[in-house]
Amino acid sequence: MQALTNRAKAVDRRPMTLAEKMYIPAIAKGMGITFKHLFQKKATVSFPEKKRDFSPVFRGLHVLNRDEEGRERCTACGLCAVACPAEAITMEAAERKEGEEHLYREEKYAAKYEINMLRCIFCGFCEEACPKDAVYMSETFAPANYQRKGFIYGKDDLLIPHPKEGK
Amino acid sequence: MTLLSIDWFFIIEKVLLISGVLVLSLVVAMYSTWGERKVAAWIQDRLGPNRAGFMGLLQPLADGGKLFFKEEIIPTNSNRFLFILGPSIAMLVACMTSAVIPWGDSLVIAGRTVSLQIADVNIGILFIFGVVSMGVYGIMIGGWASNNKYSLLASVRAASQIISYELPMGLALIALLMLTGSLSLKDIVEQQRHGLWNVVYQPLGFFIFLVCAFAECNRAPFDLPEAENELNGGYHLEYSSMKLGFFLFAEYINMFISSALISTMYFGGYAFPYMDKLGLDPNMVTILGFLALFVKTLLFIFFFMWVRWTVPRFRYDQLMRLGWKVMIPLALVNMLITGALVLARQH
Structure with missing residues (x-):
């Protein structure tokens, strides 16, 4: 049979020699290896003090984007919810009223926009599906919570701060 | 100060010494758990406990x-009585062995010679053997009184492991005793x-003694009675707190x-x-002698841990085969050679 990789090694089925049967040389060798590891660099990252960098393509918690004037970009078209394989996104659309032009960019907006972070698989399909560049995935991950309802993120959790008002 | 012909200084001295040795063994045992976790972590390229106090010392x-x-x-x-008796015996026996170990030569305090050995009995090694084999009772009674078949089996x-390995241990010691001609550890x-x-x-x-000590202490690679990572505890399965x-x-x-x-x-003791x-x-x-003994002891404790995190566990039949078919004949041969050499030197 042809080997799949060139790393394959044939199993040595010869009977053990006396030195191998004595087991001591093998133990000594193993102890040498473990002793070397005592002084090797540790793999642990002391988490709260030190944080590992995320990769540039890391997909963390979602954010809802605003445009340059601080208006919400989302028009509640529902494409993200359709694209979502985990069915984590729900929304309710509403019509923009007179005098709300500074809040919402287009005539329709999401009155309610919820993402269930327990269902979400962070695949990033919502980000790809959004035609208005409203949903983005940030570089943070969901903090722990005591209850399930704490993982359902509403608009106030998702919207990025207003560029001028700071809220 | 002799009251009712009791040497009070002697009693005070011994009480202090006993408390000292007891505290020492408890503190060392306590910090062995910390050391064990640290050594385990370092060998596995981890950091080990480091949150409670400096370096996790608390x-x-x-x-x-x-x-x-x-x-x-x-x-x-x-059985409530036996259930409580089990761990008590285990603990008591563990603390008793230290009585005959000479922790150092003697100190001269205010004209009085104080030996740093609690009891220099002339059967020191026999005492240790007697006490160590009593340790089996703690395990046996604990497992039996739990009324649980897994505990009992463990x-x-x-x-059977401890008894099997006591034999080669004793035989290895006989060879040593032929050489020293004394059972007193001080001698x-x-x-x-x-x-x-x-x-x-x-x-x-x-x-041989070292290997048997591993088996006697239920340490890896002979830690089958506990097998922490696959059995749920072994003989102390039902125990809590x-x-x-x-x-x-x-x-x-x-x-x-x-x-x-x-x-x-x-290794020369003190x-x-x-x-x-x-x-x-x-x-x-x-x-300085006491410190030398302490350092040697710590090195051996480290060795125990080092072996534990290197060598995988034996299977039970392998354990028994090693004990009866390898260790005992080896110890017998060792005894024979030692005896022959001792005789040859006498003539």
């Missing part, structure tokens, strides 16, 4: 406090102080004592090279 205190405050469960169908396994150390360490004369005996703590703690005390014993019998040529105050030499 970790043993936290663990102990946790064990004390955990819920105490005594199974309904267990304790039977533990008992054995004094002989090594003025000559070479016994490990030079008895390398095979030392090796500090009773479980006592079983685990006794294991660490045993490890400390057997390290001290190996250092005493094969003797260290050139100790009589330094020209220091005898009290100073005694203290």
